[in-house]
Amino acid sequence: MKSKLTLFLTFLKIGAFTFGGGYAMIALIRGEFVDKKKWIGNDEFTEMIAIAESTPGPMAINSATYIGYKIAGFFGALLATLAVSMPAFTFIFIISLFYEKFKAIAWVSRAFAGIQVCVVYLILSAGVRMLGELRKNAFNIALLAIVLVLFVAFSVFDISFSSVFFILICGVLGLVYYGTDLIKKGGRG
Amino acid sequence: MIYLRLFLEFLEIGAVSFGGGYGMISLIREVVLENGWLTEEELLDFIAVAESTPGPIAVNIATFIGSSQGGILGSAAATFGVVLPAFVIILLIAAVLKNVHKYRPVQGFIEGIKPAVVALITGTTIVMGLSAFLGFDCVGDAIAVNVKAIALFAVLVVLSTVFKKVTGKNISPIAMIVFSGVIGVIFMG
Numbered sequence: 534m535k536s537k538l539t540l541f542l543t544f545l546k547i548g549a550f551t552f553g554g555g556y557a558m559i560a561l562i563r564g565e566f567v568d569k570k571k572w573i574g575n576d577e578f579t580e581m582i583a584i585a586e587s588t589p590g591p592m593a594i595n596s597a598t599y600i601g602y603k604i605a606g607f608f609g610a611l612l613a614t615l616a617v618s619m620p621a622f623t624f625i626f627i628i629s630l631f632y633e634k635f636k637a638i639a640w641v642s643r644a645f646a647g648i649q650v651c652v653v654y655l656i657l658s659a660g661v662r663m664l665g666e667l668r669k670n671a672f673n674i675a676l677l678a679i680v681l682v683l684f685v686a687f688s689v690f691d692i693s694f695s696s697v698f699f700i701l702i703c704g705v706l707g708l709v710y711y712g713t714d715l716i717k718k719g720g721r722g
Numbered sequence: 723m724i725y726l727r728l729f730l731e732f733l734e735i736g737a738v739s740f741g742g743g744y745g746m747i748s749l750i751r752e753v754v755l756e757n758g759w760l761t762e763e764e765l766l767d768f769i770a771v772a773e774s775t776p777g778p779i780a781v782n783i784a785t786f787i788g789s790s791q792g793g794i795l796g797s798a799a800a801t802f803g804v805v806l807p808a809f810v811i812i813l814l815i816a817a818v819l820k821n822v823h824k825y826r827p828v829q830g831f832i833e834g835i836k837p838a839v840v841a842l843i844t845g846t847t848i849v850m851g852l853s854a855f856l857g858f859d860c861v862g863d864a865i866a867v868n869v870k871a872i873a874l875f876a877v878l879v880v881l882s883t884v885f886k887k888v889t890g891k892n893i894s895p896i897a898m899i900v901f902s903g904v905i906g907v908i909f910m911g
Contacts (some may be wrong), residue, residue, distance in 0.1 A: 552776050552896065581807015584815055587832045590736050590808025591746075591778040598812040607799040607813065614809050618801065619775020622785050626797050628771060629789035636767070640907050647906020648873045651899050653850050655773065657727040658882070659744035660843040667840050677837040684748075686844035691850075691860040693756070696748050697738050699838050708827050 537605050537612055544568075544597050544616035551593075557595045557660055560598065572604055593617050672710055723791045725799040731757065732784050732803030739780070740832070741839040746780050749788040752852075760852055770899050780804050791826050851875075874905055 543565050551558040566573045585595035599611025635641055681698050686696045731753045739746040754760045772782035788800030792801040852858045857866035
């Protein structure tokens with residue numbers, strides 16, 4: 534039975550036990566709703582991932598909202614989104630109360646000095662992975678190079694320029710480029 | 723008013739962040755540094771905490787920063803802000819604009835954003851690396867080489883490459899964080 538309570542509890546469980554963000558969560562959501570409960574079909578799930586990838590915001594929120602809506606309408610979307618965010622919110626709020634005191638301990642502070650290096654590495658490897666997945670056409674490589682150089686230059690010369698502008702400008706360029714591409718090919722779509 | 727400010731800043735982050743957890747890091751970094759909410763080091767600490775606790779990274783970070791600036795209400799305001807855009811957009815797509823992500827202009831816009839996101843995350847790593855390894859933030863800063871941090875970074879690169887070669891799998895980020903923490907306790911100080 535597709536009850537709202539089950540929906541809520543399942544997303545609560547997913548929110549409480551997924552480490553490593555969006556894609557780890559997708560596997561769990563598929564396991565619960567496609568394989569086990571069969572509330573969502575395979576095709577619809579693939580469709581949902583396509584939507585989640587082309588909309589902003591955390592993947593977990595995107596998929597909870599979508600599946601919640603499909604199962605129980607607006608109220609279902611609200612419940613699922615609340616459930617998937619609640620565990621993180623609770624854990625982190627508690628951690629935040631102790632962070633300063635914890636960090637003041639000498640050996641903890643030394644541990645974090647090492648961990649900070651690790652995080653730079655983790656972000657770099659996320660970047661490298663995304664670079665690997667990026668389609669390597671002239672348009673993408675040109676945009677990537679220009680944004681990268683400008684971003685580092687602005688930062689080094691202490692010029693304030695929000696990354697939001699980079700994202701929006703590149704979005705508009707993509708729209709224009711792929712739009713004209715379509716006209717050239719006499720396209721459809 | 724701090725609650726409104728937290729809400730609006732995280733609303734903006736939630737509305738323009740594509741590409742999942744680490745795709746948001748460059749925007750989050752800009753916002754927290756510009757508002758003086760966290761230092762670069764605290765942000766790195768916190769990304770490690772977010773990576774080692776369950777739940778979406780964006781929710782983790784919003785909750786933490788919200789709490790440090792405005793207690794439980796601050797946490798709620800920031801988290802609500804970062805979640806709201808995804809929730810509304812997905813609801814609209816699920817309920818009304820069913821095939822919006824299949825329209826050519828929308829696809830073009832998303833395609834244009836992809837290289838920008840890769841450039842921003844790579845640029846952010848470079849800027850963070852310059853700061854963590856060379857003590858260099860902007861032109862005019864004296865360079866202070868942090869040999870221990872550079873050495874640890876090199877060890878992490880070698881370790882993860884060898885692990886991948888031998889086992890064919892990626893080493894878990896949490897394992898790398900723990901390892902770096904232990905190295906930090908022993909050697910950093």
